[in-house]
Amino acid sequence: MVEYKEVNNGIELHNVSDFDLKDTFECGQCFRFDEQEDGSYIGVASGKKLRIKKQGQKIILDCVWEDVNFWLDFLDLEFDYQDAKEKLSKLHPNLEKAAKHAPGIRILRQEPWEALCSFIISQNNNIPRIKGIVSRLCEYFGEKIDDRYYSFPDAKTISRLSKEDLAPLRCGFRDKYILDAASKVANDEINMETIKSLPIEQARQELMKIKGVGVKVADCALLYGFHRLECFPMDVWMKKAMEELFPGVVGEEFGEHAGIAQQYIYHYMRNLKK
């Protein structure tokens, strides 16, 4: 169990291991946490703002006291990643290598709608531009938290917009996909609550009713937005990684925690290229 106490500059966490800020926030799973000059990260989730930093071995949260449990959950700090890593590492030597490359990754529990919308924007796009579009989406249509930060606009808000309204986002052809997703979620044609407990293939099919959502975007939404760890999203990087590092292996073979393996591998592959 993670424990915490109030200290002079925030809330100090105890009993946290297998967690690194850079590994977690820069492994490609989220687009709304940015590193600050002092090495801390600031981001927003569910309309709440968090500043988080490492001080020596200690993690310090800067947030409202009442939100601590929300952030512990969001950061997935109660899950035993060491155990998961040990089990995954036994499956393949290259998976062990990948896990050691970014041992502090945790799969964030992002909001379903935000994850879905973000990964619709991600298609045929690069990460800096995805972050820019998501940032403008929040700035234009989210609710103001302070002078610099905004919430992620909900589906109902976006469903009332037109392509013209979305023009300043400069998201290109993805505008119609965002609007289709927003209207289907807002009018309950697709129920996010229901999807949470649906068998994985049915959940995938539900999300794929949205224009612009194929298998990969659906899997990303399920893994990052619904915390369905059995999902193993395959993008161009993962396809390359599987060919080169795991010939003859398919993602399902990594089992109930395949999604965690996917993050280790994705991050590892991208850093190999540099």
Next chain:
DNA sequence: GTCCAGGTTTTTA
């Protein structure tokens, strides 16, 4: 100017 980016849809053969 060309190529490419955490894909998907549409068109073509």
Next chain:
DNA sequence: TAAAAACATGGA
């Protein structure tokens, strides 16, 4: 049915 091409935008 399967393989190309198109899709907006912007940085390299």
